[in-house]
Amino acid sequence: MDSNDRLSARREFLTFLAASPLLAFAGLTPRLLAAALEPAQEANRGQGIDVRTENPLAVLPPHDEAVIKSVKDALTVMDFELAARAKMSPAHFYDWTIGTFFDETLKANRAGFEQYQIRLRRLTGIPPAAVDTSQTLFGVKWDYPLFLCPIGPLRALDPEGYRNVARAGKTRNTLTMVGSGLLEDVNAVKRGEPIWYQFSGPWKPERIKEVERAGWPAVVWTVDYTQGSNLEHYRTRQRYYTPEACNGCHGDAGPSAGPRMAGEASYGPGQTWNDVKRLKDFTTMKVILKGIVTRDDAELAVQNGADGIICSTHAAHVDAAGRGSIESLPEVVAGAAGKIPVFVDSGFRGGADIFKALALGAKMVGVGRPYAWALVSFGQEGVETMIDLLHTELRIIMAQAGTPSIAKITKASLATRDYAWER
Numbered sequence: 001m002d003s004n005d006r007l008s009a010r011r012e013f014l015t016f017l018a019a020s021p022l023l024a025f026a027g028l029t030p031r032l033l034a035a036a037l038e039p040a041q042e043a044n045r046g047q048g049i050d051v052r053t054e055n056p057l058a059v060l061p062p063h064d065e066a067v068i069k070s071v072k073d074a075l076t077v078m079d080f081e082l083a084a085r086a087k088m089s090p091a092h093f094y095d096w097t098i099g100t101f102f103d104e105t106l107k108a109n110r111a112g113f114e115q116y117q118i119r120l121r122r123l124t125g126i127p128p129a130a131v132d133t134s135q136t137l138f139g140v141k142w143d144y145p146l147f148l149c150p151i152g153p154l155r156a157l158d159p160e161g162y163r164n165v166a167r168a169g170k171t172r173n174t175l176t177m178v179g180s181g182l183l184e185d186v187n188a189v190k191r192g193e194p195i196w197y198q199f200s201g202p203w204k205p206e207r208i209k210e211v212e213r214a215g216w217p218a219v220v221w222t223v224d225y226t227q228g229s230n231l232e233h234y235r236t237r238q239r240y241y242t243p244e245a246c247n248g249c250h251g252d253a254g255p256s257a258g259p260r261m262a263g264e265a266s267y268g269p270g271q272t273w274n275d276v277k278r279l280k281d282f283t284t285m286k287v288i289l290k291g292i293v294t295r296d297d298a299e300l301a302v303q304n305g306a307d308g309i310i311c312s313t314h315a316a317h318v319d320a321a322g323r324g325s326i327e328s329l330p331e332v333v334a335g336a337a338g339k340i341p342v343f344v345d346s347g348f349r350g351g352a353d354i355f356k357a358l359a360l361g362a363k364m365v366g367v368g369r370p371y372a373w374a375l376v377s378f379g380q381e382g383v384e385t386m387i388d389l390l391h392t393e394l395r396i397i398m399a400q401a402g403t404p405s406i407a408k409i410t411k412a413s414l415a416t417r418d419y420a421w422e423r
């Protein structure tokens with residue numbers, strides 16, 4: 001029996017099972033069964049669907065009962081992915097969900113977490129409700145060690161997108177970063193709330209001063225999208241980028257007519273560390289560099305006056321390095337050497353992921369797609385629920401690990417596969 005035969009025999013058996021009362025007896029839900037029928041999809045859980053299957057939309061129909069109908073039904077942040085997929089146009093969904101090149105880095109962002117496991121402690125007497133997840137940063141106390149990453153094109157999904165995200169960040173006392181060009185949008189709801197302003201490309205003095213005058217405490221300078229990328233998926237998904245689907249919002253040219261090859265979509269390839277130093281000398285705001293993935297650059301960030309760094313793969317939307325953020329994090333933390341805080345994002349989908357990053361020395365952990373999916377599905381309430389879910393999961397794993405506060409989470413809370421348990 002070759003592998004194709006084996007696959008179709010398995011498929012037949014599972015389909016038979018789906019119609020059988022045995023299903024309930026075996027504790028299988030239609031959702032689990034759907035996953036079993038699509039090993040590719042299951043293998044990709046947590047990092048987006050398997051977007052390279054020939055007909056990905058057929059993998060799990062958008063209106064399948066696995067798609068939650070109410071925000072109250074959400075049990076994990078991944079529920080929002082399916083819900084968003086049912087609402088978004090295929091072109092937008094793919095654009096937002098997948099990575100670049102052959103998704104090497106997208107996969108690594110999730111696979112990297114498997115390198116680390118959490119060492120649990122028993123009989124600690126710590127109920128999850130008693131766990132303190134607050135984190136203080138630059139003198140501001142946040143309820144969670146969580147931040148909402150900057151996402152440029154939020155308005156494409158929800159005209160009120162930036163405001164809804166800012167409002168959710170406010171009601172949940174969660175650090176929020178917003179993408180360039182949105183000052184006006186977010187100022188409307190900011191009102192004294194510390195929101196951080198993000199931009200890409202060479203910094204513009206007028207804009208920096210404008211942000212400074214508006215009272216924003218920090219600018220996040222994204223320095224990873226400077227040499228272009230290969231958005232090969234624009235070709236494989238070309239059928240979704242039709243004039244009918246795109247021109248209404250993007251004008252006659254459509255959003256991306258044709259594959260965007262390496263070198264095209266780049267922001268300021270000529271920038272150097274000297275520009276960081278100049279920015280620091282120019283503004284009184286904190287300067288945070290987003291996209292640092294090596295010890296060398298973390299050291300340079302410290303030397304050139306950066307106030308913080310974000311270890312990030314930019315949602316795997318840039319490179320084919322095949323290295324996940326969680327894998328780069330330890331050396332970035334070593335480079336920062338405790339002199340400036342290190343943040344991390346890319347691929348974080350649950351409380352245990354966040355816990356691992358905190359144990360490796362991250363101060364705050366960011367999510368991008370999860371809140372974008374939640375926003376598309378259920379607006380502000382969706383984003384708030386997403387934050388609540390991650391918070392609950394984090395509290396549970398912290399209690400299980402015997403760590404009642406963030407400060408108690410250390411490297412000793414983790415093991416690796418080759419962990420030597422002897423004292």
Ligand SMILES: Cc1cc2nc3c(=O)[nH]c(=O)nc-3n(C[C@H](O)[C@H](O)[C@H](O)COP(=O)(O)O)c2cc1C
Pocket residue numbers: 095096097149150151152153179180198200222290312313314315316317345346347348366367368369370
């Ligand atoms: C659709 C989309 C647009 C994004 N736009 C920006 C951007 O304008 N600037 C930026 O620094 N990062 C941008 N990011 C990256 C996020 O800030 C963040 O690094 C990333 O989403 C985290 O990974 P995650 O989506 O796996 O949680 C974008 C991400 C997505 C998914």
